[in-house]
Amino acid sequence: GNSVTQMEGPVTLSEEAFLTINCTYTATGYPSLFWYVQYPGEGLQLLLKATKADDKGSNKGFEATYRKETTSFHLEKGSVQVSDSAVYFCALNSGSARQLTFGSGTQLTVLP
Amino acid sequence: NAGVTQTPKFQVLKTGQSMTLQCAQDMNHEYMSWYRQDPGMGLRLIHYSVGAGITDQGEVPNGYNVSRSTTEDFPLRLLSAAPSQTSVYFCASRTEGTDTQYFGPGTRLTVL
Numbered sequence: 001g002n003s004v005t006q007m008e009g010p011v012t013l014s015e016e017a018f019l020t021i022n023c024t025y026t027a028t029g030y031p032s033l034f035w036y037v038q039y040p041g042e043g044l045q046l047l048l049k050a051t052k053a054d055d056k057g058s059n060k061g062f063e064a065t066y067r068k069e070t071t072s073f074h075l076e077k078g079s080v081q082v083s084d085s086a087v088y089f090c091a092l093n094s095g096s097a098r099q100l101t102f103g104s105g106t107q108l109t110v111l112p
Numbered sequence: 113n114a115g116v117t118q119t120p121k122f123q124v125l126k127t128g129q130s131m132t133l134q135c136a137q138d139m140n141h142e143y144m145s146w147y148r149q150d151p152g153m154g155l156r157l158i159h160y161s162v163g164a165g166i167t168d169q170g171e172v173p174n175g176y177n178v179s180r181s182t183t184e185d186f187p188l189r190l191l192s193a194a195p196s197q198t199s200v201y202f203c204a205s206r207t208e209g210t211d212t213q214y215f216g217p218g219t220r221l222t223v224l
Binding site: 004032034036042043044045046049051089093098099100101102103104105 | 143212216
């Protein structure tokens, strides 16, 4: 079946540090890949997505590239801010109804 | 647009009680889903619907019922609550032809 594996957290960084959160997946067919972000006390928001191999999704300084050869979709940001503190979820969609399969989430804390 | 709304925000039940978690969306989305979020496990799909009158099971459907009598509403029913159903529940929706799901703010349920 489909699955998503994320690096375990929590991750704590200082402001302006470089961020990488690893994500690998197992899927049949041709899924789209997503990163969702959950700020404290809120629901999930789509951060970025990529729909086919070699596509790069980007938003708010975050980037991730769909790598079919390594089945990966790692999230990166060059300089994190305190406001980036949140839980980040990697996900893929699959099946006839294109439902989401999520990774376990990575808690990011950015210190001033 | 209010987007996806969920009520209540918090609920405490005793084992064996029943209740309904409400979810509504005003975006005329065909697809609606229910997820539960547990620590270290990401979000798991409970049930989903591809349109009014059509529902299907997700990864963890046991103990939950759904129905979809209108496009706007997708209630989740717990018939006899158990402590294992203590979780945060998220409703989501999307429109046909797109990958992006919109999430509600969540309902935090505790079963004693």
